[in-house]
Amino acid sequence: MTNAIEVTGMKKVFGSQTAIKDVTLTIKKGEVFGLLGPSGSGKTTTNKILTGELSATSGDVKVLGMDATKFGTSEFKSKIGILSDNSSLYDRLTVYDNLKLFCKLYDAPVKQIDVILKEVNLQDARSQTVSKLSKGMKQRVLLAKALIHKPDLVFLDEPTSALDPGNIVHIHRALQRLNEAGTTIFLTTHNMEEATELCDRVAFLHNGELQEVDSPSALRFKYSTHAFHVETVNGEQLVIQNKPENAGQINELMTNNQIKFIHTDNPTLGQIFLKVTGKELI
Numbered sequence: 001m002t003n004a005i006e007v008t009g010m011k012k013v014f015g016s017q018t019a020i021k022d023v024t025l026t027i028k029k030g031e032v033f034g035l036l037g038p039s040g041s042g043k044t045t046t047n048k049i050l051t052g053e054l055s056a057t058s059g060d061v062k063v064l065g066m067d068a069t070k071f072g073t074s075e076f077k078s079k080i081g082i083l084s085d086n087s088s089l090y091d092r093l094t095v096y097d098n099l100k101l102f103c104k105l106y107d108a109p110v111k112q113i114d115v116i117l118k119e120v121n122l123q124d125a126r127s128q129t130v131s132k133l134s135k136g137m138k139q140r141v142l143l144a145k146a147l148i149h150k151p152d153l154v155f156l157d158e159p160t161s162a163l164d165p166g167n168i169v170h171i172h173r174a175l176q177r178l179n180e181a182g183t184t185i186f187l188t189t190h191n192m193e194e195a196t197e198l199c200d201r202v203a204f205l206h207n208g209e210l211q212e213v214d215s216p217s218a219l220r221f222k223y224s225t226h227a228f229h230v231e232t233v234n235g236e237q238l239v240i241q242n243k244p245e246n247a248g249q250i251n252e253l254m255t256n257n258q259i260k261f262i263h264t265d266n267p268t269l270g271q272i273f274l275k276v277t278g279k280e281l282i
């Protein structure tokens with residue numbers, strides 16, 4: 001099995017509202033995949049269907065080779081990790097005791113606690129009571145909880161939303177190390193910088209439909225105007241198309257030491273999303 005997730009024609013209807021229209025998607029094992037979309041686009045619904053919290057109205061959903069009928073089984077639960085809005089901790093217990101409880105629940109060895117606390121850079125907080133932790137530290141404990149049983153695939157719903165830059169860096173580094181060790185990551189976010197930094201591929205979700213699925217780099221190239229933007233030492237702003245016939249102009253500017261700044265037009269994922277859907281990502 002080389003695919004971690006296989007979704008064909010997935011649809012989810014809530015009463016009169018269709019939250020997910022017709023999503024078809026394959027995610028390979030070992031990938032970091034980002035589902036990007038603004039509020040209400042269907043990210044959480046997708047996540048919940050893939051983790052078994054909700055059933056799709058129609059379509060086929062396979063996760064780690066198992067179809068949706070297996071999503072309630074302990075085998076399925078032992079292979080996936082979840083960090084979402086619903087994830088919680090026991091406030092009155094220490095970080096260590098919280099993780100010890102989850103070790104019991106998942107049948108994971110307690111020696112894994114110190115390994116995972118190191119991964120999220122929280123070794124020094126192991127004896128602290130959870131209620132006394134900052135929001136960012138709590139989020140890192142929640143990530144540790146999602147990873148304590150060494151799942152093959154982790155679902156992360158907005159893992160860094162409203163966190164300060166320091167905590168975001170700790171979480172991103174932990175996710176990168178996790179992925180290097182072979183874990184597949186399914187990330188839902190509306191944070192385009194996060195997606196650009198972490199994801200091998202992203203998909204744009206707009207009104208319950210996928211609009212683009214590709215690597216951030218391929219999307220930025222596809223939607224680039226392929227022009228050089230030059231600011232000269234005299235403050236002149238030039239836009240020069242990246243074409244062989246313009247090589248002489250750039251060469252002349254360089255030879256005469258006229259270039260103050262030069263950069264290619266690299267649209268951000270947020271700008272591309274706006275171009276594709278007509279909507280802001282946030």
Ligand SMILES: Nc1ncnc2c1ncn2[C@@H]1O[C@H](COP(=O)(O)OP(=O)(O)OP(=O)(O)O)[C@@H](O)[C@H]1O
Nearest residue numbers: 014017018019037038039040041042043044045046
């Ligand atoms: N249980 C539910 N009952 C009715 N409608 C729902 C339910 N859950 C989600 N929806 C609707 O489905 C659509 C998609 O919601 P969803 O929560 O998946 O979006 P989202 O992209 O995760 O948004 P956010 O970033 O704000 O969490 C929304 O219009 C929402 O109102």
